[in-house]
Amino acid sequence: MNISKTVKYFFPKLIVLLLILGVIIFPKESIESAKSGINIWVNILIPSLLPFIIGANLIVSLKVVDILGAIINPITQFTFNVSGKSALVFAISAVSGYPVGARLASDLRFKNDISTYEGQRLVSFCSTSGPLFIIGAVAVGMLNNSYLGYLMLLCHYLGAITVGLIFRGYGHEKSNKKNNSIIANIKTLIKTPEEESFFVSFGNSVINGVNTLLAVGGFVIIFSVVFKILTLFNIINFISYMLCLTFSPFGLTKEICTAFISGLFEITIGCNNIINSTGTSQVIKASLCSFIIAFSGLSILAQCCSFIAKTDINTNIYIFNKFLHGVFAAIYTFLFYPITKTYLPVSNFNYIYNTIYNNNFINQYFYNFKVFLLVIVIIYIIFNLYFLYKIKD
Structure with missing residues (x-):
C-alpha cells in the first residue's frame, strides 16, 4: 500500500479524533473558548x-x-x-x-x-x-x-x-x-x-x-475551540516557541507569535488576539x-x-x-x-523601522503623500484613456 495515500487517508481522521478527545478531556475550557468565539x-x-x-x-x-x-x-x-x-x-x-x-x-x-x-x-x-x-x-x-x-x-x-x-x-x-x-x-x-x-x-x-x-x-466558534484544544495539548506553545526563536531579533514576543498562529486558524480570532497582545507596536x-x-x-x-x-x-x-x-x-x-x-x-521595532524612514526623501513623501496620490491618480486616468483609445484602433 502507498504510504503517502495511507497517511493522506488517516491523517484528517486522526485530527478529528484528537479534537473530539480534547473536548471530552477539557469540557470547561472548550465551552469557554466557544463562548469567546460567540x-x-x-x-x-x-x-x-x-x-x-x-x-x-x-x-x-x-x-x-x-x-x-x-x-x-x-x-x-x-x-x-x-x-x-x-x-x-x-x-x-x-x-x-x-x-x-x-x-x-x-x-x-x-x-x-x-x-x-x-x-x-x-x-x-x-x-x-x-x-x-x-x-x-x-x-x-x-x-x-x-x-x-x-x-x-x-x-x-x-x-x-x-x-x-x-x-x-x-x-x-x-x-x-x-x-x-x-x-x-x-x-x-x-x-x-x-x-x-x-x-x-x-x-x-x-x-x-x-x-x-x-x-x-x-x-469562528469551531476554530476557537480547535485552537484552545491544540493550546491545551501544548502543540500551539511548541509552534509559538519555534516561531519566537526565529523572529525574536525583530522584536516579536511569544505572546504575539501565539496570537499570530491563532490567526492562521481563524482570521477574526487572530486579529483580535494580535491587537489585544502587549509589548508590540x-x-x-x-x-x-x-x-x-x-x-x-x-x-x-x-x-x-x-x-x-x-x-x-x-x-x-x-x-x-x-x-x-x-x-x-x-x-x-x-x-x-x-x-x-x-x-x-x-516605534520599539525600532532600529530597522526608523532606519527605513529616517531620511529626508521618505519624510517628504509621507508629509506630502496627498500630492503624490493625486499625481498617481492622474497618471492612472491618462493610462486608461490611452489604453481604451488603442483598443478602439
Whole structure:
C-alpha cells in the first residue's frame, strides 16, 4: 500500500479524533473558548458585516457589479491576462469578500467558460476580504482607528494585484480580447431584463446575508475551540516557541507569535488576539493582521478549497497564492503605515523601522503623500484613456 495515500487517508481522521478527545478531556475550557468565539461573532462580526453583506448582495442582484465589471474589463485583460468574463469576478470579490471570488471563479471553470490556466490565474487575485471586515471589524471594532483600516484595505488589494501580476503568465496562454466598448457593454446590460423585482432581491439579500453570517459564526466558534484544544495539548506553545526563536531579533514576543498562529486558524480570532497582545507596536500588529487577513486562515481556506476542488484548478497553488498575498499585504502595510500619522512614528521595532524612514526623501513623501496620490491618480486616468483609445484602433 502507498504510504503517502495511507497517511493522506488517516491523517484528517486522526485530527478529528484528537479534537473530539480534547473536548471530552477539557469540557470547561472548550465551552469557554466557544463562548469567546460567540462573543466575537455577536459583538464584532454581526454589527459590522451584516449590513454590508446585505448591501453587497443587493449590488450583485441589481447588476451594479455587472456595470463595474464592464468598466474594468479592458483593464483586467491587459493587466492580469484574463478574459472579460473574469473581470466581473474581481469586482464581486472586491465588494463581497471571502469566499465569493473563489466560488465564482470555480463556477466559471466548472461551466468551462474559462480554461484551467485562466482559472488558476483568476483565483490568484480574485480571492479577497471585504472592505467592511477590514475597515469595520478590524480597524474600527478592534484597533479603533478607521484611517488605518483604509490603509490596510488598500494594501490588501495591492497585495492581491501584485500576486495577479506575478501569475499573469501562468500557463503561457493569452486571453481572447474583445473590442466592444464600455458603453456598448453597459447598453447590453441595460437592455437585459431583470429576473427579480427590487423587493424580491431585497428579501433574498437579507436571507442570504443572515445565512452567510450563521456559517461564519459556526467557523469562528469551531476554530476557537480547535485552537484552545491544540493550546491545551501544548502543540500551539511548541509552534509559538519555534516561531519566537526565529523572529525574536525583530522584536516579536511569544505572546504575539501565539496570537499570530491563532490567526492562521481563524482570521477574526487572530486579529483580535494580535491587537489585544502587549509589548508590540501598532505597526507590527497592523502588518501581522494584514498578513492573516490576506492569507485568510484555515477556516476560509477550507471554504474556498471546497469550491476549487470541484474543478481542475490546483488547490496547492491557490494556497501558495494566498501565502504570497499575505506577505505582500504585510509588507505594504509596514511600508505605508506612516501615511496614517501626521508625524513619523517612533516605534520599539525600532532600529530597522526608523532606519527605513529616517531620511529626508521618505519624510517628504509621507508629509506630502496627498500630492503624490493625486499625481498617481492622474497618471492612472491618462493610462486608461490611452489604453481604451488603442483598443478602439
